Amino acid sequence: MKYDLIIVGAGPAGIFTAIEMIKKGTKKKILMIEKGKPIEKRSCPKTKTGRCMNCKPCNITTGFSGAGAFSDGKLSLSCEVGGDLPELIGADVAQALIDYTDSIYLEFGADTHVEGVSEPEKVKEIRRRAIQAGLKLVDCPIRHLGTERAQILYGSLELFLKEHGVEMLFDTNVEDLVIEDRTVKGVVISDRGEKTVIEGTDVVVATGRRGAEWLEQLCARYEIAHKPGTVDIGVRVEVRNEIMEEVNSILYESKLVGYPLPFKNKVRTFCQNPGGFVSQENYDNNLAVVNGHSYKELKSNNTNLSILCSHNFSVPFNQPIAYAQKVGELTNMLGNGQILVQRYGDILNGKRTWDKELAQGNVHPTLPDAVAGDITAAMPYRAMMNILGFIRAVDLVVPGFAAEETLLYSPELKFYSNKVKMEPDLTTSIRGLYCLGDSSGWTRGLMMASSMGVLMGRRLV
Numbered sequence: 001m002k003y004d005l006i007i008v009g010a011g012p013a014g015i016f017t018a019i020e021m022i023k024k025g026t027k028k029k030i031l032m033i034e035k036g037k038p039i040e041k042r043s044c045p046k047t048k049t050g051r052c053m054n055c056k057p058c059n060i061t062t063g064f065s066g067a068g069a070f071s072d073g074k075l076s077l078s079c080e081v082g083g084d085l086p087e088l089i090g091a092d093v094a095q096a097l098i099d100y101t102d103s104i105y106l107e108f109g110a111d112t113h114v115e116g117v118s119e120p121e122k123v124k125e126i127r128r129r130a131i132q133a134g135l136k137l138v139d140c141p142i143r144h145l146g147t148e149r150a151q152i153l154y155g156s157l158e159l160f161l162k163e164h165g166v167e168m169l170f171d172t173n174v175e176d177l178v179i180e181d182r183t184v185k186g187v188v189i190s191d192r193g194e195k196t197v198i199e200g201t202d203v204v205v206a207t208g209r210r211g212a213e214w215l216e217q218l219c220a221r222y223e224i225a226h227k228p229g230t231v232d233i234g235v236r237v238e239v240r241n242e243i244m245e246e247v248n249s250i251l252y253e254s255k256l257v258g259y260p261l262p263f264k265n266k267v268r269t270f271c272q273n274p275g276g277f278v279s280q281e282n283y284d285n286n287l288a289v290v291n292g293h294s295y296k297e298l299k300s301n302n303t304n305l306s307i308l309c310s311h312n313f314s315v316p317f318n319q320p321i322a323y324a325q326k327v328g329e330l331t332n333m334l335g336n337g338q339i340l341v342q343r344y345g346d347i348l349n350g351k352r353t354w355d356k357e358l359a360q361g362n363v364h365p366t367l368p369d370a371v372a373g374d375i376t377a378a379m380p381y382r383a384m385m386n387i388l389g390f391i392r393a394v395d396l397v398v399p400g401f402a403a404e405e406t407l408l409y410s411p412e413l414k415f416y417s418n419k420v421k422m423e424p425d426l427t428t429s430i431r432g433l434y435c436l437g438d439s440s441g442w443t444r445g446l447m448m449a450s451s452m453g454v455l456m457g458r459r460l461v
Contacts, residue, residue: 011066020457036062073145146296345404
């Protein structure tokens with residue numbers, strides 16, 4: 001088997017690489033390999049069982065469209081949000097790519113309504129409070145797909161690729177690359193224990209956050225130029241909708257950035273879900289991490305968002321992904337394999353949270369199988385201090401955010417630390433090998449990853 005292009009991973013970056021090539025009239029033979037299932041076969045059994053069944057691979061994070069199909073589907077329409085790609089290709093080019101990519105999402109059924117642009121005077125007032133609290137407000141226009149509609153949209157994209165000749169291998173694991181004389185020759189797949197080499201002139205690795213560790217291992221094995229980057233460690237916060245009502249209605253997602261004392265590390269909010277639900281994701285090494293999503297129609301009484309602390313390591317330790325995994329494993333140990341949840345007030349009072357205490361407040365957990373406990377027993381001191389200081393600052397912008405009953409879930413981890421060195425045309429130190437999306441370290445989210453795929457598609461055409 002030989003192809004002009006092999007795309008490893010069927011997430012947004014890989015999808016939009018193929019979409020753009022098709023739109024530009026390519027005649028190249030393209031193969032997309034995905035360890036998960038096609039989107040029409042992806043489903044989480046937790047909706048029926050009421051608890052995580054620890055599927056391998058996790059249907060929430062793997063399959064066509066990656067974690068994007070089961071996220072709330074927020075498309076950030078500003079190049080200020082979503083990663084470091086503008087540093088590589090220029091802000092103007094990145095914004096033009098986002099605008100173009102957005103038009104494709106609209107073509108395939110995205111909601112035409114854009115959040116966060118209708119009330120500029122009220123946005124100014126929120127920014128004023130943020131400045132007084134020592135925070136920066138990044139007011140980014142948002143196109144919200146919604147979890148259920150995102151799956152429909154990506155289903156249409158999958159059908160489009162199939163109808164235009166893109167071959168797809170699902171439930172197939174890519175174990176290795178074939179590299180000779182600093183040139184990629186193909187990939188090695190594993191199917192029911194049998195290994196097969198598939199030849200490819202070009203190979204695009206777009207495995208998302210879930211594949212970040214695997215790509216880091218490949219970089220070390222084949223001396224693919226890269227550098228340790230940033231890893232994010234934090235918590236997911238859940239409050240009543242009433243607390244976030246102003247921000248939800250004006251901005252939909254408040255992207256706040258701060259550098260709280262005493263460490264002055266970068267801390268930020270991420271993935272805000274008005275009326276949303278806290279969710280669990282599982283990685284192949286039995287690591288359970290917390291996330292959140294929101295539907296277009298189905299709504300809860302709560303809003304959830306993550307607070308993430310950025311960590312960088314270089315000397316003498318340079319394995320940020322491994323570090324974050326250890327934090328997650330320790331937290332999972334305390335929760336007996338489940339997500340931990342603790343009230344903010346209990347953290348301040350130096351005590352763990354009990355199930356009966358969760359039932360007494362206004363905020364009822366939307367992740368029902370989360371285990372009440374003490375996240376401070378696993379969270380590193382530096383990260384915990386950053387989180388607490390940041391929550392106090394956000395409370396000045398959103399009064400009531402730092403209420404005693406506010407819930408903190410842990411661990412929330414973002415694995416996109418390994419940054420592959422590349423040129424503005426996306427070439428790497430290995431001829432014919434390209435690395436895209438969140439696993440490359442250059443993007444952090446659906447829209448920027450999709451836009452990087454568009455750029456890749458143009459390059460390959």
